[in-house]
Amino acid sequence: MSPERRATLALALLAAGVALAMLAFMTLGVKGSWAFVLQFRGMKLLGLILVAHAVAVSTVLFQTVTANRILTPSIMGFDALFVLSSTLLVAVLGSTALASVDARALFAAKLALMTCCSMALYRWLFLGEEQSLHRLLLTGVVFGIFLRTLAEFVQRLLDPNEFMVLSDMLFASFTGINPVLMVFGWALVGAVTLWLGMNLARLDVIGLGRPVAVNLGIRWRRDVLAVLGIVSVLVSVSTALVGPVTFFGLLAASLARLAVGTSRHAVLLPAASLTAMLLLISGQTILERLFAFNTALGIVIEFFGGVVFLLLLLKGGRK
Amino acid sequence: MIETRDLRKSYGTSLVLDGVSVTLPRGGITTIIGANGAGKSTLLSVISRLLSPDSGTALMDGEDIFRINGPELAKKLAVLRQENHLTARLTVRELVSFGRYPHSKGRLSDADRAAVAHALLWLDLNDLQDRFLDQLSGGQRQRAFVAMVLAQETDYILLDEPLNNLDMKNARAMMLILREAVRELQKTVVMVLHDINFASVHSDRIIAMKAGKVIHSGGPDEIVAPAILREIYDMDIEVREIENRRFAFYYG
Numbered sequence: 001m002s003p004e005r006r007a008t009l010a011l012a013l014l015a016a017g018v019a020l021a022m023l024a025f026m027t028l029g030v031k032g033s034w035a036f037v038l039q040f041r042g043m044k045l046l047g048l049i050l051v052a053h054a055v056a057v058s059t060v061l062f063q064t065v066t067a068n069r070i071l072t073p074s075i076m077g078f079d080a081l082f083v084l085s086s087t088l089l090v091a092v093l094g095s096t097a098l099a100s101v102d103a104r105a106l107f108a109a110k111l112a113l114m115t116c117c118s119m120a121l122y123r124w125l126f127l128g129e130e131q132s133l134h135r136l137l138l139t140g141v142v143f144g145i146f147l148r149t150l151a152e153f154v155q156r157l158l159d160p161n162e163f164m165v166l167s168d169m170l171f172a173s174f175t176g177i178n179p180v181l182m183v184f185g186w187a188l189v190g191a192v193t194l195w196l197g198m199n200l201a202r203l204d205v206i207g208l209g210r211p212v213a214v215n216l217g218i219r220w221r222r223d224v225l226a227v228l229g230i231v232s233v234l235v236s237v238s239t240a241l242v243g244p245v246t247f248f249g250l251l252a253a254s255l256a257r258l259a260v261g262t263s264r265h266a267v268l269l270p271a272a273s274l275t276a277m278l279l280l281i282s283g284q285t286i287l288e289r290l291f292a293f294n295t296a297l298g299i300v301i302e303f304f305g306g307v308v309f310l311l312l313l314l315k316g317g318r319k
Numbered sequence: 320m321i322e323t324r325d326l327r328k329s330y331g332t333s334l335v336l337d338g339v340s341v342t343l344p345r346g347g348i349t350t351i352i353g354a355n356g357a358g359k360s361t362l363l364s365v366i367s368r369l370l371s372p373d374s375g376t377a378l379m380d381g382e383d384i385f386r387i388n389g390p391e392l393a394k395k396l397a398v399l400r401q402e403n404h405l406t407a408r409l410t411v412r413e414l415v416s417f418g419r420y421p422h423s424k425g426r427l428s429d430a431d432r433a434a435v436a437h438a439l440l441w442l443d444l445n446d447l448q449d450r451f452l453d454q455l456s457g458g459q460r461q462r463a464f465v466a467m468v469l470a471q472e473t474d475y476i477l478l479d480e481p482l483n484n485l486d487m488k489n490a491r492a493m494m495l496i497l498r499e500a501v502r503e504l505q506k507t508v509v510m511v512l513h514d515i516n517f518a519s520v521h522s523d524r525i526i527a528m529k530a531g532k533v534i535h536s537g538g539p540d541e542i543v544a545p546a547i548l549r550e551i552y553d554m555d556i557e558v559r560e561i562e563n564r565r566f567a568f569y570y571g
Contacts, residue, residue, distance in 0.1 A: 002449065003410060067406045201425020205417060207407045211369050211400045216471070217393030217421040263407035 007267045010259040014274035021282040028289045043182070048284060050185050051238045052276035056256070057196070058234035059249030060272045064207040064265070065227050066136060069257070070312045072249045076136075077144030078118055078235045079244030084151040085113045087166060091154050095165035107181045111188075111236040118232040119225075185237045192230050196269065203227070203265040245298060247305025252276035254308050320345050321366055321475065321509070326375035328361055335361045336372065337531035343509055345474075347523035348501055350512045352542075354552055357528040359511045360401060360479050366509075367398035367477045379475070393421035397468045398477040401511075403460075405452060411463045412448040415439055418470030438470035441496055457484035465493065469500065476500070478510040482517065490514075494521045515556075515567045519543045527551045539565060 025045055030037045059072045073079075089110070090098060098106065121143060155163060196203070205213050206223060214220050238245070256272035257263075283297050321343040328336040335358045343349050343366075351359045364370035366377045368384045377384045379396060397418075405414075415438050419431040427435070439448055442462045452460055461484045468476060481497070482490040494517060500506045512518045518525055518539070525542040527535040535547055542548075543565040548556040557568040 003451075063406075069406060201420065204407070204425070205420050208405060208417065209403075211398075212403065212405075212417075214369055214389065215367070215393065215398045215468075216417060217390035219389045257408075261408065263409060264413070 003262055007260045007262050007264075007271075010261075011267065011271055011274070014256075014259065014271060014278060018274050018277045018281065021278055021285060024289075025281050025285045028285060044284075045281065046186070047182055047241065048280045049277055050182060050189060051242050052252070052280045053193070053273045054185075054189055054234040054238040055245065055249045056252040056272035056276035057193070057269055058231045058238070059253040060256075060265070060269055061196075061203070061227050061234075062231050063253060064203055065224050065231075067207070067209045068136075069254070070250075070309070071137060071140065072247075072253070073231055073235045074244060074246045074249060075144075075309070076140030077147055078114075078232070079239055079246060080144045080147035080151070081114055081117050081121070082110070082236070082239040082244055084147045084154075085110055085117070087151040087154045087158075090162055090166045091158060095162045098165070104181065104184060107184055107240055110240050111233070114236040114239070115229065115232040118235070119229060181241060185241060188233055189237055192233055196230070196265075200264075200266045200269075204263070207263055207265070242298075246302060247309055248276070248279075248301050249305075250312075251301065251305035251308050252279060254312065255279075320380060321507075322378045323362070323366060324376050324378070326362070326365055326372045326377065328358075328365065328370070328372045334531050336365065336375075338375070339528075339531070339533055340375075341526060341533050341536065343507070343526075344524075345507050346501065346505060348497060348508045348510070348521055349524045349526060350510055350518040350522040351526045351528060352512060352515060352518055352551065353528035358531040359528050362528065363398070363477055363479050363509070363511055364400070367396060368392065369398060369400070390421060393471070393473075395473050396475040396477065397471040397473040399464055399468045399479065399481065401479040401483060403464050409452055410449050411444055411452065411455070411466075412439065414452060414463050415444070415448075415466045415470050418467040418472075421471060434470050434472055438466040441469060442466040443492070458486060458489050461485060462489065462493070465496075469496075474505075475507045475509070478508070480511050480513060482512065482514060490517070497521075515543065515548070515569075519565050519567065543567060 022045060026038060026041050062073045062076075063069055063071065089106070093101070155166065158166065202218065202223065205216050205218050206220075206227065208216070210220055252275045253272050256268060256275040259275065260267050260271045262268065279301065280297070283301065287297050287300075322341070324340050326336045326339040327334070335356075337358075339358070339362055341362075351362065353359050361370065365372050366379075366384065368377075368389075371385060379387065379392075384392070384396075409417075412435065415435050416427060416431075418438065419427060419434060423431045439445055442465060444459075444462060444466055447455065447459060447463075452463060455463065461481070465478070465481055468478070476497075478497075481493055485493060497508050497510075498521060501508055512522075519542075520539075522539055524536065525539055526533055527542055527547070529551055534550065535542055543558055545556060545558050548554075548558065548567060554569070559566055559568065
């Protein structure tokens with residue numbers, strides 16, 4: 001089978017899988033009013049789709065600009081930045097004040113804070129003329145630890161009640177998505193996706209690494225900063241909606257690469273996005289309908305994502 | 320014409336380019352030779368805008384290479400570095416098609432496809448075109464990268480050790496291809512070579528570097544001489560002339 005046919009087939013299968021998962025999610029085990037259930041589940045579904053897409057696309061883009069298959073925004077500490085910014089918000093404003101602030105304003109504040117901080121913190125890592133993966137990984141891990149410890153320190157100073165509110169904000173929960181925020185999220189992610197759709201060929205060239213990309217006429221600095229900005233926005237949206245998920249993006253991106261066997265973004269981006277949706281929606285359906293419990297999906301996904309991370313590290317070490 | 324003026328570059332405390340001013344005229348094959356660490360690759364990286372110098376300028380046809388707009392420069396000058404590790408998973412044809420990106424921006428026209436086909440044919444890659452790069456030997460991969468650079472159809476082609484990983488047959492074929500490109504298509508080829516005899520037989524001009532400086536430049540008959548080679552490499556090298564070509568003997 002030619003590479004092109006294989007990629008098309010994989011995409012079609014993934015899309016069919018996602019459609020089936022959506023159908024199951026919406027219709028299984030409905031009791032009582034269909035209108036109510038469909039509306040209620042529809043909102044949840046929209047949230048899951050948005051988060052899956054944002055996490056998958058941000059991971060693939062991040063791997064493209066850093067020319068590696070192991071690092072993801074969350075491993076590099078983008079999520080730690082979210083934890084810190086949420087902690088600071090609770091510490092400075094207090095939970096009662098936060099409860100009275102408009103959810104959209106809070107969302108916008110977090111998003112702006114995270115995007116600015118991640119651009120400021122990470123831009124220098126990717127613009128150097130020679131970049132080593134190990135330096136990137138080490139710096140990212142150190143950044144992550146620093147930000148996390150700082151957040152922990154502030155958390156220790158918090159009143160126990162405030163801390164409860166905070167941990168509620170921070171624990172990944174795919175069911176408690178705030179519907180008001182979703183409109184924001186969809187608009188942002190939609191705009192970003194449109195831009196990506198118009199720049200697929202350029203992303204492919206960026207993925208060849210700096211020397212080859214510059215030779216082919218890529219304005220490295222400008223384009224990489226643009227991609228990094230997009231990654232920040234996507235990570236902000238997904239973490240602000242459901243909290244940090246460390247290995248989910250890695251799991252989705254790695255499985256998508258396996259499925260389509262190509263690095264062309266025209267195929268890889270939709271494939272990663274569909275894979276993430278398939279994992280999230282079917283996982284959520286199974287947990288809700290079969291096991292009748294709601295909050296553990298994050299843990300299950302992190303477990304499998306973590307295993308994939310270890311496998312990739314081991315494989316990379318052997319080369 | 321590519322010119323450099325007083326280029327300087329250092330990594331930490333070690334000075335790699337120590338005031339290099341050199342002129343590379345249009346047309347022909349120019350090779351840069353010298354011992355390891357002489358600054359050859361750094362010079363090539365600077366004149367292809369992959370590395371910015373600490374001071375000094377590099378000019379292409381009178382224009383500062385770092386001021387020319389990147390996409391435009393990519394139609395005039397192509398460069399291939401020595402190590403090319405790709406994390407992207409590509410077939411040979413996909414890689415060679417990337418050479419057309421400066422012209423096509425990702426949408427291949429019939430002319431682009433013809434250029435890709437020609438480059439594949441030239442480097443004898445037709446049978447391998449649907450193979451993934453990670454399934455190829457080092458030499459085959461090297462040829463695929465050179466095909467990409469040729470598909471770019473630039474006037475200037477800069478290559479860092481293009482014979483790396485190639486066996487005798489392929490190394491010879493590569494040099495003949497480059498000479499044909501120079502003769503038929505009036506390309507200007509600048510490359511870093513380690514094999515002094517390939518440089519002697521195929522170059523129109525040789526530039527010899529040592530410790531970050533250009534110490535000699537001229538035709539093979541001037542450079543491939545015992546006294547000069549001794550200065551470049553710090554060893555005694557016997558030179559013999561066979562059929563009007565100069566060969567260095569340093570195997571003993």
